[in-house]
Amino acid sequence: MGDLLAATIKDVAIRARVSTASVSRVLNGSGAVTEPTRQRVLRAAQHLRYTPHEAARSLITRRTRTIGVLLPDIHGEYFSELIRGIDRAARLRGLHLLVSSSHGDADEAALALRAMNGRVDGVLVMSPYLDARSLDEALPPTLPAVLLNTPADAGRAPAFVIDDFGGAKAMVEHLRALGYQRIAHIAGPGGNYESAERLRGFQAALGRTLAAKALVLAGNFTEESGYLAGQQLAAATPRPDAVFASNDMMAIGCLFALREAGLRVPEDIALAGFDDIPIARYITPPLTTVRAQITELGRQALDALAHAIDEPGDGKFVRHTLGTQLVVRESCGGMRADPAARPGP
Amino acid sequence: MGDLLAATIKDVAIRARVSTASVSRVLNGSGAVTEPTRQRVLRAAQHLRYTPHEAARSLITRRTRTIGVLLPDIHGEYFSELIRGIDRAARLRGLHLLVSSSHGDADEAALALRAMNGRVDGVLVMSPYLDARSLDEALPPTLPAVLLNTPADAGRAPAFVIDDFGGAKAMVEHLRALGYQRIAHIAGPGGNYESAERLRGFQAALGRTLAAKALVLAGNFTEESGYLAGQQLAAATPRPDAVFASNDMMAIGCLFALREAGLRVPEDIALAGFDDIPIARYITPPLTTVRAQITELGRQALDALAHAIDEPGDGKFVRHTLGTQLVVRESCGGMRADPAARPGP
DNA sequence: AGCGAGAAAGTAAACGCTTACTTGGGATGT
DNA sequence: ACATCCCAAGTAAGCGTTTACTTTCTCGCT
Known part of the structure; x- marks a missing residue:
């Protein structure tokens, strides 16, 4: 009796000498069954190593217990922290994760979204590039969705966003309070919502006149783009006395370039990032940054x-903003006591 | 009228005034259809925003076009690089990824594996903790699988492993060649295959007598455990003159502890890691490490x-070993020219 | 003893799709 | 003009479940 094909509920039913309905009832704990029947079914199922075929099950129950996760092309620890938060929350609820990452443009994202039809009960979409219309078009109208770090006008679903504006503003205000005068910015990719918000925070903290003449370099959230920006910064005249990078990765790349150029951080130039990825505290000097609770973002979004x-038609498409927290370490000079600034037990 | 429920093939058929069979034929490009019919169907489908229900489709085709990815609790860039490699290769083939990560023990992994039945066409399992028997028990016998960094005796499926032993050995030999005498090791978690192989490589390079008295500290691949180990190392007498950490994350944590203890790297103590995660080149001093092509590992495994x-019963459960490469940077003193050692454009 | 209530188990109809098989013509060959 | 072949399109079975409905008993009650 080779088990070339996996056992089905029918096989179990035959072996246990009951109907498939009873097998189903036993396995799902629904309906009433006598103990002897229960035992027979259980034994048969175990013997055949039976596992229900999920496709068949979800066809009839209209539930897949799977949620789709659509992510842009994000790298490194930001990515892993986010997934970790989502994965944990999902596991807690017995949900599976269908992950599709590395989406550059809206078309790719829309395609991936369509392909998820009938595979997922809902989607988590992180689409810093998509506006409301593209999203509405891409999302099947019935599909529950939650948006992550998405522009404000995408009102088709609840959204969870990091307070990029507030965090960036607080950081730049901190730098100004420390006495830095010429603060430059390494921006994230164009058209990206988070990038834009952080830039906006940067400018808001500087005020109209200062912002107008501030040096803003283009980047794309990778270490490498930070490195390139760092080279330009080191060569700029007049050289800025502080740099606020739109994320930690770029700050780290920038740090490397600055050091190569013979500049000391923070003595010659202060450096700050955004995200507080785990590695930030381990570089030299430890990076002053804005803590974004990425794992928490993932968790909350999945819970929502x-x-x-479970409760469709709750209808309130609220936009939740997760606060950020200034983490002062040594890369900007003004070191203060802060429990988060040191690693360790 | 309202599209409370997503449109089905039947709806399309009715609207196009053809049978469901014809709709299916048009949409899948199978069978012959006249151009007028084709057009009618296409128009109807578009108008209804029809997307086939994947669960129904895979129930009959016995294909899900999805592969399961089972990962242990790995962190940071190792995780994201691996997923990136897998995701890219999957996208190229039009495959979806059902990801389940953060599995501590074998039981959890087995559970996750079972839950994937009928959802996936095959699984990619990274199970540094599982031995052959547990795996055989957990894996549905029919399910195609590929193993990642798994012990050698797990012969139920092809495996792709990093040459942890060779890489570690080469690194320690490199350290010895540089003249270091008392080389310590920060090990990875117990029972982990990679950890064990790297430790074995460390010992092999030292030779029996030296290995017997070498300092080996326990770690678990996290920065924090590296930090703790670093504190112990700094306090040890006699203090080692070099440390080989079982991965980069721990090396980075260790670096931080050493520096806190007032030790200079590499002058007072040399430091080496394993993996060559992207960040390794950006810390100070840039980390000498062993490059493991993690992205490539993911890609090859998915392709296999x-x-x-596609070709079941190919039967050859080969074990592929991916070579590693010594990446010499500054953390061990003996700096050499090496294109991989510097970041840049 | 007779009857109804309830519990346990079975029957069969979906779920949305693909596909082997059948049907119905029009074109072709003689 | 009639048989033959083929192509387009339709019919319906079946994939593995769940579940509403039905059947069959066993009890308890009068």
Whole structure:
């Protein structure tokens, strides 16, 4: 009796000498069954190593217990922290994750989204590039969704966003309070919502006149783009006395370039980042940054999605903003006591 | 009227005034259809925003076009690089990824594996903790699988492993060649295959007598455990003159502890890691490490799995070993010219 | 003893799709 | 003009589940 094909509920039913309905009832704990029947079914199922075929099950129950996760092309620790938060929350609820990452443009994202039809009960979409219309078009109208770090006008679903504006503003205000005068910015990719918000925070903290003449370099959130920007900064005249990078990765790349150019951080030039990825505290000097609770963002978003799936038509498409926290370390000079600034037990 | 429920093939058929069979034929490009029919169907489908229900489709085709990815609790860039490699290769083949990460023990992994039945065409399992028997038990016997960094005796499926032993050995030999005498090791978690192999490589390079008295500290691949180990190392007498950490994350944590203890790297103590995660080149001093092509590992594994799915019963459960490469940077003193050692454009 | 209530188990109809098989013509060959 | 072949399109079975509905008993009650 080779088990070339996996056992089905029918096989179990035959072996246990009951109907498939009873097998189903036993396995799902629904309906009433006598103990002897229960035992027979359980034994048969175990013997055949039976596992229900999920596709068949979800066809009839209209539930896949899977949620789709659509991510842009994000790198490194930001990515892993986010997934970690989502994965944990999902596991807690017994949900599976269908992950599709590395989406450059809206078309790719829309395609991936369509392909998820019938595979997922809802989607978590991180689409810093998509505006409301593209999203509405891409999302099947029935599909519960939760948006992450998405522009404000994308009102088709609840959204969770990091307070990029507030965090950036606080950071730049901190730098100004420390006495830095010429603060430059390494921006994230164009058209990206988070990037834009952080830039806006940067400018808001500087005020109209200062912002107008501030040096803003283009980047794309990778270490490498930070490195390139760092080279330009080191060569600029007049040289800025502080740099606020739009994320930690770029700050780290920048740090490397600055050091190569013979500049000391923070003595010659202060450096700050955004995200507080785990590595930030381990570089030299430890990086002053804005803590964004990425794992928490993932967790909350998944919880909200799970809720939206269980209670459809709750209708309130609230936009939740997760606060940030200034983490002062040594890369900007003004070191203060801060429990988060040191690693360790 | 309202599209409370997503449109089905039937709706399309009715609207196009053809049978569902014809709709299916048009949409899948199978069978012959006249151009007028084709057009009608296409128009109807578009108008209804029809997307086939994947669960139904895979129920009959017995293909899900999805592969399961089972990962242990790995962190940071190792994780994201691996996923990136897998995701890219999957996208190229039009495959979806059902990801389940953060599995501590074998039981959890087995559970996750079972839950994937009927959802995936095959699985990619990274199970540095699982031995052959547990795996055989957990894996549905019919399910194509590819193993990642798994102990050698797990012969149920093809495996892709990093040459942890060779890489570690080469690194320690390099350290010895540089003249270091008392080389310590920060090990990875117990029971982990990679950890064990790297330790074995460390010992092999030292030779029996030296290995017997070498300082080996326990770690678990996190920065924090590296930090703790670093504190112990700084306090040890006699203090080692070099440390080989089982991965880069721990090396980075260790670096931080050493520096806190007032030690200079590499002058007072040399430091080396393993993996060459992207960040390794950006810390100070840039970390000498062993490059493991993690992205490539993911890519090759996925390709092999796709092949195993398309051509079942190919039967050759080969074990592929991916070579490593010594990346000499500054953390061990003996700086040499090496293109990989510097970042840049 | 007879009857109804309830519990346990079975029957069969979906779920949305693909596909082997059948049907119905029009074109072709003689 | 009639048989033959083929192509386009339709019919319906079946993928593995769940579940509403039905059947069959066993009890308890009068």
